[in-house]
Amino acid sequence: MxxxxxxxxxxxxxxxxxxxxxxxxxxxxxxxxxxxxxxxxxxxxxxxxxxASEPKADPSDMSYVPRPEWYFLFLFKFLAIYGQIPLLGKIEWIATVIVPSIAIILLVLMPFLDKSPNRYYSKRIMPLSIMGVLVTSMVSLTLMADVPTGTSLPGILQTIGGLVIPGLAYILILLLAFFFKKAPATCMAWTAVAAGVLMVGFTVAVLFLAPAPVTAETVVANTVIEKIQAGQDLYAVNCVECHGEDGKVTKIEGVKGLEGKEIPAINNNDVLYTLDDASIGEVIAYGRPIAGMNPFGKAFNPEGLSKSEIDYIVTFMRYMWDDRFEKPVLKPLYPPLAAGEVPSYDVHIAPIFNRYCVSCHRKGKDNNNFWVTSYDEILKTGDNAPNVIAGDANSPLLTLISGTPIMDPADPTKELAGKMPPNNNLKPDIVAVIKAWIMAGMPQTADDAAKLTPVPVPTATPKP
Amino acid sequence: MWQKIYLWLDERLGLKEMYTGILDRPEPKGNWWNTLGSASLFLFILQAVTGIFLTVYYTPSPDHAYDSIQYIMTGVAFGWLVRGVHHWGATLMVLVVFIHLLRVFVTASYKYPRELTWLVGVGLFLMTLGMGFTGYLLPWNQKAFWATTVATQIAGSVPYLGDFILKVLRGGSDLSALTLQRFFAAHIWILPAILTGLIFVHLFLIIKHGESHFPQKED
Known part of the structure; x- marks a missing residue:
């Protein structure tokens, strides 16, 4: 200048x-x-x-689908779409290194590339058009980031909207700027506007056609009480079978493969004073093969416990059994029932089954194929299904949890099914809740239960 | 009395010159688009203040980072507010800085005599993204861990230098305690130091050349 x-x-x-x-x-x-x-x-x-609460980082959990912070999503999507281009798409560093580098270099060199002293908008149509297309494509890529790429219709549309249209627009604008100088400058502006409108259109179409994203709700415990309660539930499912409800079992009974194995109790100071939280967590995650302890972490089994879940179990053990910690006041397993109130599966029965039964009565365990992880399973599974019959006080399940085994009618000395749970008895109030539930017709939701609960006749109030 | 103190200070600091030099400057008529720069500065200061509060409780180690943040959220008085403001402030800062950059581009304010201001500004923008990137790992949750794993992998795809860059970023071949320590150092010392320096240069240049005006037909 x-x-x-x-x-x-x-x-x-x-x-x-x-x-x-x-x-x-x-x-x-x-x-x-x-x-x-x-x-x-x-x-x-x-x-x-x-x-938003997120579970703790778990390096062994390979199934986690990573997602960057939202302002990098457009790059993430760009990479995904770019990777689909035949041949060129295989050379990853073009998209990861070359393209971002070019963008940054252009940004840095802007004052030296654009040396004309003109500042008014109509005298700078080319840079403005390119920037307009670029920013629109960034916004549209960000919006489409959660729609999976691929050969489905939304996948193809987003490739066109996110890569093809802006690409063509840049080429057209550069051609107009450097080769067809005779064309009026407004052509560039119209190219940019047309590309922008098309991109918006494709983005709307993709978002409209895209399948609703499946959001897996992970419950994260944030306070100590929440952690202990989460740990208690996890302990009941994963640990109770061998270690017992209070962790003092020293000889395993009734577990296939580990029958009669002698193990140390885990609820005493020998364990809790000498192992810190991290060590107990490692024992749970990686097991102790010589002592018969199986590994429960995700490193061995994709369905295993996550780092956060193991943390909850350790917190539970610590607060319940370590005498240096004050025992917390936990909320009851299920909300207390008013007289005559009908319990529901969701509110009352599910927590009870999860605490006392699921440990053995789930897929992959020796349990006559009776599983209780969901409402439907309780009603339908089992070799001798149904185990629960609405309104029947002699449902097999009720008989067994009342402490009476069912005998083979042909041979009265042979047990068809032993009492449940095998090693101890359920508290009478819990049996009463399950009985009340079965007798009332086994409602699933709290609303269903409310409908079955007899309404006390309201005393007539005089209308004003 | 106050008059005396003022005069004493003025004699030594030059308050009068400061006033005319920094505050009482003539400027072109502006509008709300002109507030984005100062908004970025405000967000930077807010991030610095909330960030300093967070370091009081935060522990940059894989064993404790997650729990220390949980403690900030549930145990510390108004910890949730400080963390919430820091979290959303990061999002807003990236947004505001980017829109500020676009505004400068659209009005061609990067042209003579403000080329250097633009260069420094691009540096500030990149550093802001760097802050976002390094800060994302610190909560040490699933999202942070795997996003950083992928992002450093991408940085590692550079031909020839990739492996070296990957190891520098991660402090080894995998994400570990070293990575967290490194990102923490970058997030609270290295990048803020660079940002602060660049901000002062940026501000000096703005005061020196004045704010640019919105282009009219004759520009």
Missing amino acids: NDESKNKIKERYHQVIQRGERFWPDSIFKDAIMALAIFVILILLATFIGV
Whole structure:
């Protein structure tokens, strides 16, 4: 740039500020309002949306689908779409290194590439058009980030909308700028507008056609009490079979493959004083093969316990059995029932079954194929199904949990099914809840149960 | 009395010159688009303040990072607010800085005599993204761990240098305690130091050349 145009720019700026304002107080005033608005927005976001809880990092959990922070999502999507291009798509570093580097270099060199002193919008149609297409494609890639790429219709549409259209638009704009200089400059602007409209259209179409994303709800325990309770539930399913409800079993009974194995009790100071949380966690994750302890971590079994879940179990053991810790007050297993109230599966029965039965009565265990991990399973599974019959006080399940084995009618000395649970008895109030549930017709949801609960006749209130 | 203190300070600090030099500057007529730069600065200061509070309780080790954040969220008075503001502030800062960059691009404010301001600004933008990237790992949850695994893998795809870059970022071949320590150091020392330095250069250049005006037909 020559001195003449430099002076022209300086002179022009001098004129402009003559008609301008003062930094203090005019501009600062607007800045302060903006800062205040941002502050209020942040407080509102932090208070009403907050930060989503996530489970602890688990390096052995290979099944986790990674997802970057939202402002990198467009790059993530770009990579995914780029990877589908035949041949070129295999050379990953073109998309991961070359393309971002070009973008950054262009950004850095902008003042040196665009040396014309012109600043007015209509004199800079080419850079504005390119930037417009770029930003629109970034927004559209971000919006489409959760739609899977592939050969399905949304997959193809997003390839066109996210890669083909912007690509063609850049080429067209550059051709117009450097080869077809005779074409009016507005052609470039129209190219950009057309590409933008098409991209928006394709994005809307993709989002409309895309299958609803499956969000697996993971429950994260945040407070100590929540952790202990989560740990108790996990302990009941995974550990009770061998270690017993209170961890003091020293000889395993009734577990295939480990029958009669002698194990140390895990609820005493020998264990809890000498092993810290991390060590107990490692024992659970990796097992102790010589002592007969199976590994429960994800490193051995994709369905295994996650790092967070193991943490919960350790917290549970610590607070319940370590005498240096104060025993917390935990909420009851199920909400107490009012007189005559009908229990429901969701609210009362599921927690009971999970605590006392699921440990053995699930897939892959020796249990006459009677599984109780869901409402339907309780009703339908089992070699001698049904084990529960609505309104029948002699349902096999009720007989067994009352402590009476069922004998073979042909040979009265032979047990068809032993009492349940095999090693101890359920508390009478729990048996009563299950009985009340079966007698009332086994409602699944709290609403169903409420309908079955006899409504006390309301005393008539005089209308005003 | 106050008059005396003011005069004493003014003699030594030059408050009057500061006022005319920094505050009482003539500027072109602006609008709300001109507030994005100062909004970025405000967000940076807010992130610094909340970040400093968070380091009081945060422990950068794989064994304790997750639990220390859980403690901030549930155990510390207003910890949830400080963390919430830091979390959302990061999102908003990336957004505001990016829109600020677009505004400067659209009004061609990067042209003479403000080329250097633009260069420094691009540096600030990249550092902001770096802050977002390094801060994302610190909670040490599943999302953080696997996103960083993939992102460092991508950085490792550079031909020839990839393996070296990957090892520098991770402090070894896998994500480990070293990675967390490294990202923490970058997040609270290295990048903020660079950012602060660049911000001062950026501000100096703005005061030196004045804010650019919105282009009119004759520009």
